[in-house]
Amino acid sequence: MPEVNKNIKDVGTGFASFLSPPGPEVVRFTVGQPDFDTPEAVVQSAKDSLDRGETVYTRTQGSVELCTAVSNHLKRHKISIPAEDIVISPGCKQAILYGMMATLDPGDEVLLLAPAWPSYDGMLKLLGAVPIHVPVNRENYHPDFTALEKAVTGKTKAIIVNSPNNPTGAVYEPKEVEMLVKFAEKHDLWIIDDMIYATLVWEEYGYTSPSVYEGGKDRTITIGGWSKGWAMTGWRLGWVGGPSEVIDAVKKINASAATHVATFLMPAAVTALSLEEETKNMAASFRQRRDVIHELLDALPGLSVPKPEGAFYALCDVTGTGMDDVEFATRALQEAQVQLIPGSLMQGGEGLVRISYATSMENIEEGVKRLRNWLSSF
Secondary structure: OOOOOHHHHHOOOOOHHHOOOOOOOOEEOOOOOOOOOOOHHHHHHHHHHHHOOOOOOOOOOOOHHHHHHHHHHHHOOOOOOOHHHEEEEOOHHHHHHHHHHHHOOOOOEEEEEEOOOHHHHHHHHHOOOEEEEEEOOOOOOOOOHHHHHHHOOOOEEEEEEEOOOOOOOOOOOHHHHHHHHHHHHHOOOEEEEEOOOOOOEOOOOOOOOHHHOOOOHHHEEEEEEOOOOOOOHHHOOEEEEOOHHHHHHHHHHHHHHOOOOOHHHHHHHHHHHHOOHHHHHHHHHHHHHHHHHHHHHHOOOOOEOOOOOEOOEEEEEOHHHOOOHHHHHHHHHHHHOEEOEEHHHOOOOOOEEEEEOOOOHHHHHHHHHHHHHHHHOO
């Protein structure tokens, strides 16, 4: 029979091997999705749209109302992108893939701040592009600009920025984002800015877009979505915005790949962007959980845990336990009944484990208690 795409063999499966749902007796610190229900007003908006019979083809890039709502939402982050230069996609992942497809050719190298969310690596390899994993500073998981400079070659075409970050929980300071823009300008790189966690920041300086700095706007592709900040992971709604040249290409890609997201979801997405109290309450809850879980984890023997600055992840160095990350995660599941993500599933994550605190306070306290008892038994 004919061969499959040769690129597929190089694509990993990310966290899949450690995401299989365990029994109810296990505390899960693995799933990166809010444990809140989608706000009722959003759900009702989708129902109302269905009742109106909005189930047919519509504007490919997304309704005018929705693209305008996204444009207005981005203005709150000082990002200026007109509605015409925004495309609504079937999820943030798809938006990232669209941005890559619009800007990269096979063989182009893309810098990833490692450890990076593994889907970036897989997407790039699917396209025949080359991911270059550049280690971040281990003490706080912020960019190492010396390492970035050493990683640049004549084939480097882009850098992916994800702040607040999955898996590290880091939020880059404004001065660091400005330095990333200057770095990209110096080497003439695209900046793919994944702002999916922008509403979940625990530092006073907040999320900062590369597009707000001189030289940043014309090279930044802004990617976001509804999954994390609005508890809408299953709705599969994202956006991509940026320079007209890039978005014109994205429009062609989207028209060929997906046509558009479900018509009856578009009014619901508009409604979501109008909500304030619900998103603030979610963020406040996650910040409280951050404070609790960091204090508890930091007291565990053999673990070193930089304080998470955003999103809902803590990335722990477990090398002080004498175990590597895979052994630690495997034994934690088998012996402590706590499920974690080993960092070596991501290049540059060796010796680290990712803990998601997008779970109840009860689970956080019980899960860390189990880890403490397990580690103390050695």
